[in-house]
Amino acid sequence: MYDKYEIVMWLETHVRVKSKTKMFCSCKNALALALEPNESTCPVCMWFPGMLPVLNEEVVNLAVRAWHAMRCTINERSQFDRKSYFYPDLPNWFQTTQLYHPIVENWEVKTFVNGELKIFHIHHMHIENDAWKLVHAGSKTLCDYNRAGWPLMEIVTEPDFRSKDDVIAYLEELQKIMRFCGASDADMEKWQLRCDVNISIRLKWENILNNRVEIKNMNSFAAIARAIDAEFKRQVKIYEKWERLDQETRWWNDEKWTSSSLRSKEDANDYRYFPEPDLPTLVLTKEYIEERKIEELPIDRRLKYLNEYKLQEDDARILSNERFISDYFEKLVELTKDPKKSCSYITSVLLAHFKWSLEDVWFADLKFDVSELAEVINLFNKDILSSTNSKIVVEELFLNWWKTDEIIDRLWLRQTNDTWALEEIVNKVIGSNPTQVEQYRWWNEKIFGFLVGQCMKESAWQWNPKIFNDLLKKLLG
Ligand SMILES: [Zn+2]
16 A cells, blocks of 8 residues: 555754854853753843844854855845744744845755765755753753754755655765864764654655655654654555544654654744844855855765766765765875775775774874875886785884885885896796696687786785786797
8 A cells, every 4th residue: 555655755954053152142052962951051042031142153154164065055145033932942932043034045965865866955044043952850841951042054955855765865965064064063963963854645646745744853864764664654544544634743752663743733924933133134245155165065076086086886985975084085196196096095905904903093093194105006006016015015104104215115115127037037937837828828818817926926926917917928929
């Protein structure tokens, strides 16, 4: 019965901006969540009567970077609005947000879903402050105001999502973008990224959007995937019984894998939006907006690695996932002009070293400069280092933090171009493998690789196989 239904979703994501202080006051924006209840509060973020909010410049700075990263057009003028509703976590009865004149327009997020490049469109996006937190303790409910005034970016998509894979891929890309531009660490466990999923279903041949259910405030990919599965099945069962689906907000219990109703869903009219009288129009200059531009996003780099550099899909993904690795790779390519080797020295040599290292090390812990690794690759490309020796050099760089040149000289790793010594090796191999040489001469060209291998072995893997390749060809005529 599930097959004939299609799921249609859109997402409301809240990303917590990584500013030092809260949105409208100088209280700490405690990112680690370790504060005692109500430790980071003041009359402004508790909205005492008569207190005036002052917009935090750092929030605007980071948000503008994030909007550039979301490929938005950023408006020079925008206005805050009051969104009024009564809920116990909001004793002042309104949230400061943007509705009528939001700061940005036009945007999209591009990502791969199961190997296919997809574009998800954003409906609107703005900054707002967070409500406070209710803690239920026995028969009492306690208020923690630490969260009040946390700066948030709300990002609402179009109903572009047709599967949980779409949703997870989009959220992962969003997380990457936020980390890349430095606006947020977007750590879901620390509630720096949380997501409401709006779900409706329809028969596959229908075009209408049916009543929707919003599942609120989820903060793990696994929980989101489970909630989508469960909600899809719940809605199908309701339609199959010819019952009406209530438009409502539900809460997902990820321990019991079920959802329960929180409240019926309000329309925008119910919120009585009106312009916030306590905050002036936000005016940004063209230069301010321009200075914060971000040229290349993780997805742009990933596509460049695939299409221009012709790297494998897995490598392109690994090298674009994290800013630090990606910047390291970019620098290495700049110095070597060799994307393929730069890729393999990172993915198979450096990452292997990290993996086998006894200590917990990462790129930031490397004691040698990226130019030393570039030198290794360049020397290898010039046949001055053999493949085996180049790996020895990297290991020494890694363990003893020397300079590439110094290691090569100390360990006598420079490949000599002593033709006489090399010819002697090749002649020896030809002499001790008469059958294979005959085979090669008369009919079996494939055996050539075996002879090169023998030369490499004879030379204790000191030289580049290319040299033996050329010499063997010459001597075998
Ligand atoms: Zn405060």
